[in-house]
Amino acid sequence: MFPKTHITIAAAATVIVTATVLMSPSSNVEAKRMSYSLDLEQGTVAKTNPEPERSEQPVSPSVEEQPASAAGDDAGEQPVQQVGVTDSAIPAAPDKPELEWQTFAIKSGDTLSSLFKKAGFNDGIMLSVIHGDGEAGELQRLYAGETIRFATTGDGALASVELQRNLLETLKVSREGQSFTGEMEVRKPEARPAFASGTIDGSLYLAAREAGLTDQLTMELAGIFGWEIDFVYDVRKGDQFEVVYEELYLDGEKFGAGRILSARFVNRGEENVALLYTDSNGDSDYYNPNGKSMRKAFLRTPINARVSSPFNLQRRHPVLDVVRPHEGTDYGAPPGTPIKAAGAGRVQFAGWKGGYGRTVILKHGDNITTLYAHMSRLGKGMKNGTRVKQGETIGYVGSSGMVTGPHLHYEFRLNGAPRNSRTVKLPDAKPISSSEMARFKQVTEQRIAQFGVFRESYQQLALASDD
Numbered sequence: 001m002f003p004k005t006h007i008t009i010a011a012a013a014t015v016i017v018t019a020t021v022l023m024s025p026s027s028n029v030e031a032k033r034m035s036y037s038l039d040l041e042q043g044t045v046a047k048t049n050p051e052p053e054r055s056e057q058p059v060s061p062s063v064e065e066q067p068a069s070a071a072g073d074d075a076g077e078q079p080v081q082q083v084g085v086t087d088s089a090i091p092a093a094p095d096k097p098e099l100e101w102q103t104f105a106i107k108s109g110d111t112l113s114s115l116f117k118k119a120g121f122n123d124g125i126m127l128s129v130i131h132g133d134g135e136a137g138e139l140q141r142l143y144a145g146e147t148i149r150f151a152t153t154g155d156g157a158l159a160s161v162e163l164q165r166n167l168l169e170t171l172k173v174s175r176e177g178q179s180f181t182g183e184m185e186v187r188k189p190e191a192r193p194a195f196a197s198g199t200i201d202g203s204l205y206l207a208a209r210e211a212g213l214t215d216q217l218t219m220e221l222a223g224i225f226g227w228e229i230d231f232v233y234d235v236r237k238g239d240q241f242e243v244v245y246e247e248l249y250l251d252g253e254k255f256g257a258g259r260i261l262s263a264r265f266v267n268r269g270e271e272n273v274a275l276l277y278t279d280s281n282g283d284s285d286y287y288n289p290n291g292k293s294m295r296k297a298f299l300r301t302p303i304n305a306r307v308s309s310p311f312n313l314q315r316r317h318p319v320l321d322v323v324r325p326h327e328g329t330d331y332g333a334p335p336g337t338p339i340k341a342a343g344a345g346r347v348q349f350a351g352w353k354g355g356y357g358r359t360v361i362l363k364h365g366d367n368i369t370t371l372y373a374h375m376s377r378l379g380k381g382m383k384n385g386t387r388v389k390q391g392e393t394i395g396y397v398g399s400s401g402m403v404t405g406p407h408l409h410y411e412f413r414l415n416g417a418p419r420n421s422r423t424v425k426l427p428d429a430k431p432i433s434s435s436e437m438a439r440f441k442q443v444t445e446q447r448i449a450q451f452g453v454f455r456e457s458y459q460q461l462a463l464a465s466d467d
């Protein structure tokens with residue numbers, strides 16, 4: 001009997017830890033978590049405060065709050081809603097008995113007209129709704145999978161139409177007097193910090209899954225450390241990671257994962273720590289505890305693909321069959337795969353360039369250019385002089401120019417001379433500025449402390465489950 005109980009307890013403890021370690025462990029931890037509610041600037045951890053979060057946006061006066069007979073001129077003095085529950089907290093709260101709601105899941109083939117008809121309203125009413133004020137016209141953009149609701153008053157008149165696009169967005173078109181007014185309501189999920197940790201046995205991907213991270217978070221984790229660690233070649237069995245990330249909640253229910261707030265990755269015994277920091281301009285990025293950017297000024301790889309042909313100044317050309325230096329690196333990828341700007345800069349060339357085919361050349365500062373060739377098409381707005389950000393999509397993989405198959409040919413040039421983009425020493429992205437350093441230290445120290453709290457309670461739970 002005993003071993004069985006033991007296993008159950010251990011399993012339960014593991015689940016608690018990997019799900020959200022601070023949801024309920026000790027009151028001590030809970031208290032510490034409370035004390036962090038001030039430090040994380042952009043309202044992230046502030047939201048861990050157990051007080052219920054409500055949308056700050058006042059809910060617009062809507063007809064459903066008042067009898068249709070009074071809908072004319074007293075919109076300003078509608079009764080206070082019961083127990084502070086707002087419309088936005090409960091979509092389409094049918095809490096007024098005089099409104100009758102009909103709900104339809106939108107399927108492909110449905111039209112607004114057919115949906116109005118199903119609800120008992122003709123095209124004339126539909127037109128007066130979509131020609132209403134505000135964002136009422138948005139009702140015409142319907143997609144399968146969305147939900148539409150009609151509210152009818154006791155006398156059969158249409159009071160409002162609500163189009164729920166997804167869990168966060170609802171277009172509400174309500175009668176106001178003789179006409180309709182539409183407003184898009186966007187809800188903000190509540191973000192609560194959660195913790196996951198693991199040790200790599202096979203791949204980061206597998207270990208992260210086991211730790212409860214979504215694939216999306218794992219990609220982000222790899223992206224944060226990807227500047228220092230090559231997750232294809234450098235990761236070893238025994239490498240460890242810890243992540244504090246946001247779990248997003250709507251009405252107390254888990255909705256998805258948000259951003260990574262801090263992360264630690266021990267690669268071959270070497271510790272790397274990354275902290276998310278939003279500067280006074282509102283720009284967020286990851287830095288190490290000393291304020292050094294986790295990024296380089298250039299992406300090592302401007303595409304999510306494997307090398308198909310390396311940089312080689314003595315290569316035989318695959319088409320011409322003569323020794324012709326390969327002044328770049330090729331990445332094999334399906335046509336249409338997005339190509340990212342390796343660094344921030346300006347477009348120096350965008351168009352057709354002989355054997356290179358459809359090509360973009362970016363200029364970064366005074367002495368570095370990057371070139372991206374054989375595109376199927378250029379990214380939006382790519383023309384001479386366009387400013388691009390690092391990571392922005394500048395084009396898509398194709399097989400234009402002289403090629404044997406679709407791939408990206410990528411060149412990195414320093415003072416005009418080709419360099420191997422995979423080995424060239426890349427300049428760091430800008431560190432925290434000295435004027436920002438005091439604030440950075442304050443925010444990140446608290447975040448590091450938070451990290452420690454998570455880790456401790458994780459270890460305590462793991463320990464408790466071992467006894």
Ligand SMILES: [Zn+2]
Pocket residue numbers: 309326328329330408409410
């Ligand atoms: Zn090439």
